[in-house]
Amino acid sequence: MNVAIECQQLTKRFGERTAVNQLTLTVPKGSIYGFLGPNGSGKSTTIRMLCGLMTPTTGSGTVLGYDVMTQSEEIKQRIGYMSQKFSLYEDLTVEENLDFYAGVYQLGAAERKQRKAELIEMAGLTGREKQLAGSLSGGWKQRLALSCALLHKPELLILDEPTAGVDPVSRRIFWDVIHELAKQGITVLVTTHYMDEAQTCDWIGFIFFGNLLAEGTPGELIERMEANNLEDVFIELVRREEARQAAEGGAR
Amino acid sequence: MKRFVWERYWSVVKKEVIQIKRDRPSLAIALVMPLMLLFLFGYAVNTDVSDIKMAVWNQSPSAASRELVEQFVHTEIFQATASVSGYRELEAMLDEGTVDVGLVIGPDYTRKKDRGEPAHIQLLINGSDPNIARTAMSNAQLIVQHQAIALQEKNLQKQGLGELQLPLELDTRVLFNPNMESIVFNIPGLIGLIMQNVTMILTAFSLVREKERGTMEQLVVTPIRPLELMLGKITPYVGVGLFSFCLVLLVGTAWFGVPVKGSIGLLVALSVLFLVTTLLLGIFISTVAKTQLQAMQMAFALILPSVLLSGFMFPRDSMPVVIQWLGGLVPLTYFLEILRGIFLKGVGAEALWKDIVGMGAFSLLILAVAIGRFRKKIE
Numbered sequence: 307m308n309v310a311i312e313c314q315q316l317t318k319r320f321g322e323r324t325a326v327n328q329l330t331l332t333v334p335k336g337s338i339y340g341f342l343g344p345n346g347s348g349k350s351t352t353i354r355m356l357c358g359l360m361t362p363t364t365g366s367g368t369v370l371g372y373d374v375m376t377q378s379e380e381i382k383q384r385i386g387y388m389s390q391k392f393s394l395y396e397d398l399t400v401e402e403n404l405d406f407y408a409g410v411y412q413l414g415a416a417e418r419k420q421r422k423a424e425l426i427e428m429a430g431l432t433g434r435e436k437q438l439a440g441s442l443s444g445g446w447k448q449r450l451a452l453s454c455a456l457l458h459k460p461e462l463l464i465l466d467e468p469t470a471g472v473d474p475v476s477r478r479i480f481w482d483v484i485h486e487l488a489k490q491g492i493t494v495l496v497t498t499h500y501m502d503e504a505q506t507c508d509w510i511g512f513i514f515f516g517n518l519l520a521e522g523t524p525g526e527l528i529e530r531m532e533a534n535n536l537e538d539v540f541i542e543l544v545r546r547e548e549a550r551q552a553a554e555g556g557a558r
Numbered sequence: 559m560k561r562f563v564w565e566r567y568w569s570v571v572k573k574e575v576i577q578i579k580r581d582r583p584s585l586a587i588a589l590v591m592p593l594m595l596l597f598l599f600g601y602a603v604n605t606d607v608s609d610i611k612m613a614v615w616n617q618s619p620s621a622a623s624r625e626l627v628e629q630f631v632h633t634e635i636f637q638a639t640a641s642v643s644g645y646r647e648l649e650a651m652l653d654e655g656t657v658d659v660g661l662v663i664g665p666d667y668t669r670k671k672d673r674g675e676p677a678h679i680q681l682l683i684n685g686s687d688p689n690i691a692r693t694a695m696s697n698a699q700l701i702v703q704h705q706a707i708a709l710q711e712k713n714l715q716k717q718g719l720g721e722l723q724l725p726l727e728l729d730t731r732v733l734f735n736p737n738m739e740s741i742v743f744n745i746p747g748l749i750g751l752i753m754q755n756v757t758m759i760l761t762a763f764s765l766v767r768e769k770e771r772g773t774m775e776q777l778v779v780t781p782i783r784p785l786e787l788m789l790g791k792i793t794p795y796v797g798v799g800l801f802s803f804c805l806v807l808l809v810g811t812a813w814f815g816v817p818v819k820g821s822i823g824l825l826v827a828l829s830v831l832f833l834v835t836t837l838l839l840g841i842f843i844s845t846v847a848k849t850q851l852q853a854m855q856m857a858f859a860l861i862l863p864s865v866l867l868s869g870f871m872f873p874r875d876s877m878p879v880v881i882q883w884l885g886g887l888v889p890l891t892y893f894l895e896i897l898r899g900i901f902l903k904g905v906g907a908e909a910l911w912k913d914i915v916g917m918g919a920f921s922l923l924i925l926a927v928a929i930g931r932f933r934k935k936i937e
Contacts, residue, residue, distance in 0.1 A: 359778060361935065383781045391775075402573070
C-alpha cells in the first residue's frame with residue numbers, strides 16, 4: 307500500500323454552511339503534499355477531519371489504512387499534528403512540554419531521552435530546554451511544536467500553516483526539516499500561503515470554497531494553467547472559480 | 559486501545575503539578591481562601607438566639623414586679639433595653655425594630671399578687687422572624703410558669719401545707735451537643751460547604767482553560783483517553799484540597815473549639831472521597847462550559863442549592879421528597895451527614911454507610927456523565 311491518505315467525497319457541513327464539499331484526494335506515502343487555498347476555503351476543516359478532530363458529515367476516507375469515521379484513535383497514535391495556533395503549554399518549559407507529550411505517547415525512559423536529545427538538536431533548541439515555552443519567539447515556538455509532534459516517530463505529519471507569521475530564517479530551517487523527514491519516508495501534509503514553499507512540495511492541491519479545484523505536481527499545474535509560476539496559478543484559479551460562481555448565482 | 563494507561567495518566571498528573579506550582583496566586587487562593595471563609599462565616603453563621611431586646615411597660619412598680627422583670631433578664635435570652643409608658647410608644651418601638659418583644663405588666667399586678675389572686679402579664683412579640691419569636695415565646699412561658707409555681711409554693715407554705723409535689727415531671731438529657739450551641743452544629747457544616755465550593759472551582763476551570771488557550775487541540779490528537787485526562791487533572795487537586803481541609807479542620811477544632819468526637823482518620827479518609835466527588839463535579843462543569851466565565855457562573859449557581867438543599871441551613875427531613883432527591887445531587891448533602899456524625903456523635907463508618915455509598919455512587923455517576931460528554935473532537 308503506497309497511499310498515506312485517501313478520501314472520497316469527504317464533506318463537512320456546519321448547519322447550512324458547507325465547509326468542505328465532496329473532497330476527493332490521494333496523498334502517496336513518503337511525499338510532501340502541499341494544500342493551498344485562500345483563508346476560509348476549508349483547508350483546516352479538511353485537516354481536522356483527517357486527524358480525527360472532526361467527524362465528516364458524509365463521505366469516506368482512510369489515513370494510514372484506518373477509517374476516519376470509526377478508527378480515529380488508531381489514526382491519532384500514528385500521526386503527528388501541528389495546528390495553526392501554538393497549542394503547547396506556555397507555562398511549561400521546552401523540556402517539560404516534550405516530557406509531557408513523551409509520556410502521553412508512552413515512550414520508554416531510554417527512548418524518551420534519545421528522542422528528546424535528537425529533536426532538541428534538530429529544532430535547534432539546544433540551550434533553551436529550561437526556557438518557558440511562552441517566552442519563545444514565534445519561530446522557536448513552531449519548532450518546539452514540531453518536535454512535540456515528532457516525538458513518537460509518526461508515519462504521517464500533518465501541519466496546518468506551520469510557518470504563518472514566522473521569519474524567513476526560521477521558515478527555511480523549518481522546511482529543511484520537512485524535506486529531511488520526507489527523505490526518511492515520512493509523509494507530510496502541509497497547508498501554506500507561501501508559494502515558494504509550495505513550489506518545493508511533491509504534490510499540490512488547490513482548495514477553494516470547500517472544493518478541490520486542481521491537483522498535481524507544481525510543474526504540471528504551471529504547465530496546465532499556462533502560467534509563469536504557482537502564484538499565478540493560484541490567482542487564476544481563484545478568479546475563475548469566483549467568476550463561475552457569480553455566473554451560477556446570476557443564472558439562478 | 560480502550561484500556562487505562564498509567565503512564566499517560568501520570569504524565570497529566572506531573573504536568574498539572576508543574577502548572578499549579580507555577581500559578582502561585584491560584585494556589586494561594588485555594589489554600590488560604592477556605593481558612594478566611596471559615597473565620598468569617600464561623601462568626602456569622604450563628605442561629606443561637608440570645609439577648610432579645612425587650613421593652614418593659616411596668617404599670618405597677620414594686621419589688622414583686624421588678625423581680626419578675628429580673629427573671630426575664632436573668633436568662634440572658636432577654637435584655638431589657640427600654641422602659642416605656644404606653645402601648646403607642648411600645649408599638650412604635652416594635653415597628654422600628656428597636657425592640658423585638660414588649661413586656662406589659664398591668665397596674666393591678668402587685669395588688670393581685672399580694673392577695674394571691676391570679677394576675678395576667680402580657681408579652682408582645684415581633685413575629686416576623688419565627689425563630690426569634692418562637693424562642694421568645696417558649697422562654698417567656700417557661701419563666702412565667704416557673705415563677706407561678708414558685709408563688710404557688712409560697713402560698714401553700716403560708717397555709718402550712720408544706721412542699722408542693724408536682725404530679726408530673728420531665729427529665730431531659732441532651733446528647734452529642736449538651737449545651738445546644740449552634741456553633742458546634744454549624745462549624746462542621748461550614749467546613750464542608752467551604753471545601754465544596756472552593757475545590758469545585760479549581761477543576762471547573764481546568765478543561766475549559768485548555769479549550770480557551772488552544773492546548774486542547776494538541777491534546778485531543780494524541781491517544782490520551784478522557785478518563786486518564788480527567789483523573790490526572792483531579793489527582794493533584796486532591797492533595798491541595800486535603801491540605802486545605804486539614805488547615806480548616808485545625809481552625810475549626812482549635813480556634814472555634816468544636817471537638818471531633820469520632821475518628822479523625824475516618825474523617826480525613828472520607829474527606830478524600832468528598833474532595834474527589836466535588837472535583838469531579840468541577841470537571842463535569844468544565845465539560846459543559848465553553849468559557850472560563852461560564853464555568854465560573856455555573857459553579858456559583860451551585861452554591862445556593864448547596865446551602866439550601868443540603869441540610870446545611872434547613873433540616874432535610876422537613877423538605878418535600880422531590881426536594882430531598884434534588885439535594886442528593888449536591889455532594890455536600892452526603893458529606894454533611896458524615897461531618898456531623900463524626901464531629902458531634904462520634905459514630906463510625908457503620909452508621910454512615912448510606913452516605914458513603916451515596917457519595918461514592920454520585921461521584922461515579924458524575925464521572926460517567928463527564929466522560930460521556932467529553933469528546934476528543936473540536937466542533
